[in-house]
Amino acid sequence: MSGPLNVTDLAADLIRHPSVSPDPGESQLALGAILSAMGFTVTHLPFGEGAERTPNLFARLGTGAPHLCFAGHTDVVPPGSAGWTHGPYAGEVADGRLYGRGACDMKGGIAAFVAAVSAFLADHPEPRGSISLLITGDEEGPARFGTLKVLEWMQAHDQIPDFCVVGEPTNPTQMGEVIKIGRRGSINARITVNGRQGHVAYPHRADNPVHRLLRILNALTTEPLDSGSEWFEPSSLQVTSIDVGNPATNVIPARASAALNIRFNELHTGAALAGWISTICQRYAPGAVVETQISGESFVTKPGPEVDALATAVRTVTGREPRLDTGGGTSDARFIALYCPVAEFGLVGTSMHQVDEHVSVDDLRALTLIYEDLLKRMVA
Template sequence: MEPELVDALSLAQELIRAPSVTPDSGGAIGVLGDALRRLGFDVIDLPFGDGAERTPNLFARLGMSGPHLCFAGHTDVVPPGNEGWTSGPFDAAVRGDVLYGRGACDMKGGIAAFVSAVARHLGGGRPLNGSVSLLITGDEEGPATYGTVKVLEWMAANGQIPDFCLVGEPTNPDHMGDVIKIGRRGSLNARIVVHGIQGHVAYPHRADNPVHRLMAILSDVTAHPLDKGSEWFEPSSVQVTSVDVGNEATNIIPGRASARLNIRFNDRHTGKELAHWITEIVRARAPGAEIDIRVSGEAFLTPPTPQLDMLVAAVQQVTGHEPRLDTGGGTSDARFISRYCPVAEFGLVGASMHKVNEHVSVADLRALTDIYAAFIERLMG
């Protein structure tokens, strides 16, 4: 039986109507699994975690030969908020050739476009000279503990690592065809707590002011740029995000002061090296201070590959624009995938993601489907 065609708009609406506010699956994983089964995919549900942390995930594959292309994404969305929506955030309303709803561009629309592209390829009578899989998690907008990381471990243990992975995050800032992301900066968060001795400001010799030592630490950390950037990355950035004392009085030296900072770092650094650098500064200024440092992702870069060239060509074919290869923005699950195989990101225009009235034009949804279909054809047509 010839596989049925899948309309990207209809599937995107069906996915949006499943209210999968992280960590609640909202039925979205099930909607996607049913659509893939109808196309002939072997679909495996892979929930990980226990209790409130239990995370719905899905791995589906069609074909077993190479090349193996994996599409990665997430069905969970951020909370919609309560005010300002011109229609219900999960109504998936279409007005004036625009689809509105939480997840429309980030990233249920991208998932729908990819499934539609695969269905088109299969329905066009072209052989699938390779295999296609999907790695979908319900925990990208949350802590990402039991999502993509765990599915990748399962894939590695079961011989399912792809030759190339395409992440469908909304990468285009303004227009379709603007940007393909080929890397991301790393991210480090640090919390520093300096303890002192509380006392009266008129008798400083009887107290030990922790604010002064914390200010010295922050001054050392921010005094000089970490680097000037690299070939593909902008300069690393240190940003102090919070300084807290909790002192409402004007005549008390506080006994405790804390700060938080974030470093978005390029490929000239590792999280381990930066953690050591911060620790040395803190120990020099305040030996007894508490330090909690967490690295949520390392910087990574996908060098030029034949698959990346095919993706660029597919974008040019459909949009007429040569996409810029970029490494900016925040983190994504590509940081985990990069440990296993080459990965790039390309999806919809992301200007409205996480906002009230999140939306995508139906024309862009169709264009993304065309791009994904052209990429599949170039890779395994």
């Protein structure tokens, strides 16, 4: 490698590899070649079959401790049909901004870490610790054959890091605002109540499932799940759909269903909430069918040396004191937290998943400096 990489050029090159989830793999092949030239041992780890085939990449430099890992994803959401003033895969720079699908979520973050490592190695060619990247191709999809599977492989091959930074865009409006040290858990549920169809004028000959479903939903939503905790807001249960499928005004339907989602803090587990939902359903509608899917458990990495080092790096580069936060949706950090301490810090996310997704070139440079500073504090 001739010298430190230019973060903007690298991010633009990654954008030019279309990689709607699941990533077909070309962006990871390009990234792997760059990392190999930097001295990393690169392992490509595809998992899944057929349409679910997902490319993943693990790369490590060094064997010493501490081991710092950067995690991210090369897959992106579709660009949509129209409205882009710059091509979604052109990787164009205009007015100080890099445009393209994945610019901030999160090819820009991946480019910043790789550029930071190249700058760090120019000054520290033989670091005492080791550096790795965990890159998946299905974070924007069902996440079945990505980070979760790579972590299992890493554990089997003694590659679990001491600390992991996920490069998701965490900052609401400007660099240095937020480090995410945890995420709420998420559980989806669908409740189906079966009854007996009949004429509304003769309700005694029918069994109205809607009434029982409403009693269930009332019981689930009347009282708050909790009042929050040290690091989390109160858990939130939201009914997302009520479905009867009845176009007639004079017919009692035979079936009624509802869907809900709970974003929960560390005072609960997904299994306990699933059990609570089932108990309420059987109380008001014996025989109701309850289907639940746990997307992830709640987790928090409480402040310690690693989080402090990241916060210090952010403060040193931006001059801002980052807020330690646990809000927002889920991310692949929910899987990593099962194996090692993890925190998330990346770019400003105001344009992610939007038409004309973009990132400030200055922010890309700032993020590169933050990651480089963290490398110096942890593995130099």
